[in-house]
Amino acid sequence: MVELLASARAGVRLLSLHGTADLQRADRLLRQVWGTRPGDDPPISLDVMCALAHVGGYIGGAFLDEELVGAAVGFLAADRSLHSHVAGVASRARGLGVGLALKEHQRAWAAERGLVAVSWTFDPLVRRNAYFNLVKLGAKVAEYLPDFYGPMSDGINDGDVSDRLFVTWPVTPDPAPATERAAGPSETAAVTVLDEAGTVRPGGGAPLLRCATPPDIERLRVDEPGEARHWRAALGGVLGAAFADGYRITGFTRSGWYLLARGGTA
Incomplete structure (x- = not known):
């Protein structure tokens, strides 16, 4: 149906x-x-x-x-x-x-x-x-x-x-x-580990984390490939480290932020 x-x-x-x-x-x-x-x-x-x-x-x-x-x-x-x-x-x-x-x-x-x-x-x-x-x-x-x-x-x-x-x-x-179902932890309570400028910030160990995504990575790949590579490395580093430390993605906001909690599930 x-x-x-x-x-x-x-x-x-x-x-x-x-x-x-x-x-x-x-x-x-x-x-x-x-x-x-x-x-x-x-x-x-x-x-x-x-x-x-x-x-x-x-x-x-x-x-x-x-x-x-x-x-x-x-x-x-x-x-x-x-x-x-x-x-x-x-x-x-x-x-x-x-x-x-x-x-x-x-x-x-x-x-x-x-x-x-x-x-x-x-x-x-x-x-x-x-x-x-x-x-x-x-x-x-x-x-x-x-x-x-x-x-x-x-x-x-x-x-x-x-x-x-x-x-x-x-x-x-x-x-x-x-x-x-996908609301996850409160965005305001989460520590930013990757901001909207693509800058990695310290915050590992906090109960709740959030990391940004670029608005249009496909455009960046064409118009600003260096910036696209930077975002790939930054997000990959943050997510890789978070998953290795026991965090899991619990939500994604309309404004483009991943929300993570230690041991959480989406």
Whole structure:
């Protein structure tokens, strides 16, 4: 039912993709979303998608007026979850709720197969993704993964360190509203360990921490690559040290701050 509501709100039709023609469409879409240039590695190769579809892996597509505007690819994990490896939405369909519809399609697909959760990774510097994942969806941060994929040349991540947050999203929806579920500790009570200028501050050992994110890391990568690298190193250093010291991300604010507590869960 939730899947149908999400797709209805977005005005899209959600389908599992099969067959070379549809998978080629998904390949083209994901390359466009990532800005993949000739010679770059695609977000996921077409041959892998063909193999996944053939053996029953997850490949979902969102159609708007018969045009494929969203695609997501995932595979089964050993802990009885669906791991969503890549998902993208065409620029013309952003802001319509297509990403939410795809996530609900993944959740429904996982539920039909008796799985317990959906997992994925995301770049902790991308503020809108952090808010969507942690607040709107209510996913929980399980791990901080430094340079998880190693060097990447896919258009979006060229030359950047691939630090990621690994999140899990239960198949059974949390009855609490998203704002309450991800509110976490009071922002005003938290000690700032990375401020809005990208400056690292002392504060380790405080019960509650907060660290900022840049408003638009994607623009910084293009216009001010040195500043983007600074943010990557600063946030990676702060989150890496905090996780190693027993802190966990408990929330994310609309203004772009991660909230952390020692031993907490999102």
